[in-house]
Amino acid sequence: MAKRKAPEAAEAGSNKAARKGQGQQAPKRQPAAPAAAAEPETAAGHVTPASQGFKNKEKVLLLSSRGITYRFRHLMLDLGQLLPHSKRDAKLDTKSERGVINEVADMKGCTSVLYFEARKHKDLYLWLAKAPGGPSVKFHVTNVHTLEELKLSGNHLRGSRPVLSFDRNFEEQPHLQLLKEMFTQMFATPKRHHKSKPFFDHVTSFSVVDGRVWLRNYQVVPDPDKKKEAAEGLALVEVGPRACLQPIKMFAGSFGGPVIYENAEYVSPNTIRSMLKRQQQGKYVAKVQSRQERKQHVAANPLPKDVLGDVFK
Known part of the structure; x- marks a missing residue:
């Protein structure tokens, strides 16, 4: 027994026969549009996507040793608030x-x-330190x-991006130039970080005085006495924390390696305390x-004998 064709198939077959009898051809299928434009090739033959740019994946590890005091621990926590990209x-x-x-x-990334x-x-x-290759x-x-x-x-916004300000002295000596680059990589919040906010409302200042790096943090606030639209209508209010960093040594590796700089003017606090004890000991001696x-x-x-010394005895 012959099978019946579905009405839709029969109608499609009749339309196809009608077009063939009239000498018309079926419309050709258009090629699909490319999903993306061809990506350029480099000289080495590697394909680099045009839309993919540099992404700063800088992350800072914060940790301390045992025996740290409450003041030093609070300093570490305050710096952690300034670094939303820290762990x-x-x-x-x-x-x-x-x-x-x-x-x-490495485990923390x-x-x-x-x-x-x-x-x-x-x-x-x-x-x-820059892990794991250095310098430190x-x-x-x-x-x-x-x-x-x-x-x-x-009181600036927590997690906002800072404006890093460096003294001119950072450009005078090679070890200060290296310090500037390390401070920039560590304290600059990566762009579009998920824990940061797209605002610049505080300035982190690094100044070199007497061979030491002075760390200060300021909030940028509008000055009510001046116009807010002008650049001069901004004032700086110190937020904190404060610290003075005296460089001792710089190593080529991470936490060790060849010494590339050593501060000849540095005196350890143990030596200073021993000198003070010697001074106190010298007073007693x-x-x-x-x-x-x-x-x-x-x-x-001896005193000469007094003639009238025995009068009142």
Whole structure:
């Protein structure tokens, strides 16, 4: 028994036969449009997408050593607020080697490290390192003032992008040029970071005075006495934190390697404390010596006998 054709198939076949009888051809299928334009090739033959540009994936690892004091810990937390692209980790044992930090940075996906190393609950050393290849810098941190310690009126938006301001002295010496580049990579918030906000409302200043780097943070506020539209109508109000960084050594590697710079004017705080103890010890020695000299002088120069000394006895 013959099968019946569906009415739609029968109608399509009749239309096709009618077009064939009239000498007309069926319309040709148009080629599909390309999904994207051809990507240019480089000289090496690699294809680079035109729309893909440089993306800053800078991440900073913040960690400290054991034995850190409350003031140093608050300084680290304040710097973490200025760096929305930072990640924190647990405290590191001071007895372990600092090379372990490179492994921690690799696990966290960080390219830079800020390591706060405390010694004797008194001294603070700051390591700036590019993991894992280097270079790295060791600073002695003094004049530490945190946000909670200073009663400053500034209050900028948390997570906003900073304007980095550098002194002209950073261009004079090679090691200062390297420091400027490292500060720029670590403290500049990557563009379109998911934790940052697209505003520039504070300025992070780095100045070189007496061979030390002075760190300051200011909020940009409009000056009510001047026009807001003009560039002069802006004022700076200090927010904090404050710190003074004295470079000690610079290494070619991360937390070690060949020394590429050494500060000859640096004096360790242990040496300063020992000198102060010697000065205090010298005062006591001089006092005892003066007593002995007085006794010897009295024994060598006796007073003559007084004739009227026994009158009232």
